[in-house]
Amino acid sequence: MMILWRIIPIIALLIRLTVAKTHKFNLTASWVKANPDGVFERDVIGLNGQWPLPVLRVNQGDRIELLLTNGLGNANTSLHFHGLFQRGSSFMDGPEMVTQCPISPGNSFLYNFTVDQVGTYWYHSHSGAQYGDGLRGAIVVSRPDLEYDFEEVITLSDWYHEKSDILHHKFLNKYNPTGAEPIPQNILMNDSRNITISMHRNASHHLRFINMGLEVSQYVWLEGHNMTVVEVDGVFVEPYEAQVLYIAVGQRISVLVRGIEDIDGSARNYRLMQRLDETMLDVVPDxxxxxxINHLVYNDAAPLITEEFLTDLEPFDDFELTTLDRTPLLEDYDYQIQVTMEMTNLGDGINYATFNNVTYVAPKVPTLMTVFSADPDIVTNAQIYGSNTNTFILQENEIIELVVNNFDDNKHPFHLHGHQFQVVRRSEAYENPTPYNEGSPSYDAFPDFPMSRDTVIVNTNGHVVLRFKANNPGVWFFHCHLDWHLEQGLALVLVEAPLTLLQTQKEKLPSNHIDCCKSGEVPFRGNAAGRFGTPSEWLDLSGELLQPPPLPPGFTLKGYVAFIMCVGAALYGLYSIYEYGMEDVVGLTSETEVLESLSTALRKDRFSKSHYGADLLQELTGQN
Structure with a gap:
């Protein structure tokens, strides 16, 4: 059976390649009005004047040619195809200043690549937190051998009433020294509320769930129905029964659901529930x-049940999943990258996110352009990619072990571009930071057939151990998909097989990449500081973009908060003294009247009984 499952996808791929199609999209991003939660109308980013955005449906082996024009007028943009490997076309991956220059207002960029995977994916802006303004949609690559009768794409998201650039400035601000993330105003399903999903009795329904939110994970459960998990993040798994799903931002889960029989003749409808994971929020506004509350509709004439349907929120553990082809654990690693993530305040008073005390700061030249403009003798030197980009060089076909230690009291969904990784260890949540201790006898053995996906949750104060093979030359981003944390700099860059990149992809770089940089006046050659020439000039990073200096010694976050509170209390105290002292002064005209009134006020107050108060009173009134 296992051999059969390995052969079927190969046969299907060969068939697809012989009938492959090219899907052309000519899309303009622009601001349109929308009111998805029925509470507040705001500007969102539509495509060709429409929002929500379309589902892109293609088959394995098909080609996508998507021309994106920036009609926003006041903002750059970009597009990332989340979960697609971009094998042989890493320059189409999309994150600005990583693989391309941003698309400036009025300009266009052609994304042109072949899809060599199947499963559930999505596309979104990779410019700041812009996809929270609505520039996001689903991608479905059908798997021909998976049988079902009906299919539904179901997107989940948190929703903000303010635009992402406004929230960004409020968030990354010295007046928010604790780094408290913006709180959403609502919860959405398919960019709306109270949606209906048509159900058919005794039929098989394929439900593809995608969390397109900016911050909060969501629980999902169905009243009266069981779910069979068949795919996570484009990886097909051995069927797994589940009552409740837990989907972090960036993650996708596909399930099969059997339409129930009408046993008692009531032909009733059922509820499809979603809930935000409020433990990820600093506060929960009333x-x-x-x-x-959404609805599985069997009978249009029957009422929709609008009361909340509660269930035990204990979702299945995705760590227990096994890939459908039972891919074995990758052999011992060749190269281990171990990073510790923390939140810290720097010298400008702003709270940043760091890997190993370095917060990601975008270089002046897109990192992939640095690769393509470097000579072979310098391209493997991590120094040229910048001091603040957290860049690591991977050798081709190495087994990479990536360890993330979470020194924060929140959960974090981490996403890797260009790869799916094996999740070989994921710790539980801890009260205090507990980093990975390689070789600890208290750990369970790594699974023989570990789960694979491209976005994984790292638990509170815990850690995760990931493995993948460096078999996709490119420049790949690894970052927290709780997007406010990416805005804080929680990212690193993997420059994978740079010599192979130079030999195989440099000549394929489309000219519109360079045109995009020129139109935005962004340099497209040189090191992270835009310098090039001799080897010594390549290693000269003077003028690069750097993180702010550290806080003065001994000045901690608690001290910063205490300082602000003390200043606030002092200002309030001065205001109170002013108000108290002036209430009897208002209306007095002569100097003598003012001094007599002030003398009386000081005598009434305990302030006048102090040594300083007595001296001041004597000076003002000339009295002994």
Whole structure:
């Protein structure tokens, strides 16, 4: 049976390649008005004047040619195809200043690549937190051998009433020294609320769930139905029964659901529930709707049940999943990258996210352009990619072990571009930071057939151990998909097989990459500081973009908060003294009247009984 499952996809791929199609999209991003939660109308980013955005449906082996024009007028943009490997076309991956220059207002960029995977994916802006303004949609690559009768793409998201650039400035601000993330105003399903999904009795339904939110994971459960998990993040798995799903931002889960029989003749409808994971929020405002009540409709004439349907929120553990082809654990690693993530305040008073005390700061030249403009004798030197980009060089076909230690009291969904990784260890949540201790006898053995995906949750104060093979030359981003944390700099860059990149992809770089840089006045050759020439000039990073200096010695976050509170209390005290002292002064006209009134006020107050108060009173009134 295992051999059969390995052969079927190969046969299907060969068939697809012989009938492959090219899907052309000519899309303009622009601002349109929308009111998805029925509470507040705001500007969102539509494509060709429409929002929500279309589902892109293709088959394995098909080609996508998507011309994106920036009609926003006041903002750069870009597009990332989340979960697609871009094998042989890493320059189409999309994150600005990593693989391309941003698309400036009025300009266009052609994304042109072949899809060599199947499963559930999505596309979104990779410019700041811009996809929170609505520039995001689903990609479905059908798997021909998976049988079902009906299919539904179901997107989940948190929703903000303010635009991402406004929230960005409020968030990364010295007046937010604790780094408290913006709190969403609502919860959405398919960019709306109270949606209906048509169900058919005794039929098989394929439901593809995608969390396109900016911050909060979501629980999902169905009233009266069981779910069979068949895919996570484009990886097909051995069927796994589940009652509740837990989907972090960036993650996808596909399930099969059997339409129930009408046993008692009532032909009733059922509820499809979603709930925000409120433990990820610093505060939960009273007006924040944690629940979303949606509907599985069998009978249009029957009423929709609008009361909340509660269930035990204990989702299945995706760590227990096994890939459908039972891919074995990758052999011992060749290269281990171990990073510790923390939140810290730097010298400008802003709270940043760091890997090994370095917060990601975009270089002046897109990192992939640095690779393509470097000579072979310098391209493997990590120094040229910048001091603040957290760049690591991977050799081709190495087994990479990536360890993330979470020194934060929140969960974090980490996403890797260009690869799916094996999740070989994921710790539980801890009260205090507990880094990975390689070789600890208390750890369970790594699974023989570990789960694979491209976005994984790292638990509170815990750690995760990931493995993948460096078999896709390119420049790949690894970052927290809780997007506010990416805005804080929680990212690193993997420059994979740079020599192979130079030999195989440099000549394929489309000219519109360079045109995009020129139109935005962004340099497209040189090191992270835009310098090139001799080897010594390549290693000269003077003028590069750097993180702010550290806080003065001994000045901690607690001290910063205490300082602000003390200043606030002092200002309030001065204001109170002013108000108290002036209430009897208002209306007095002569100097004598003012001094007599002030003398009386000081005598009434305990302030006048102090040594300083007595001296001041004597000076003002000339009295002994």
């Amino acid at each position: 007006d924040l709707a944690l629940f979303g």
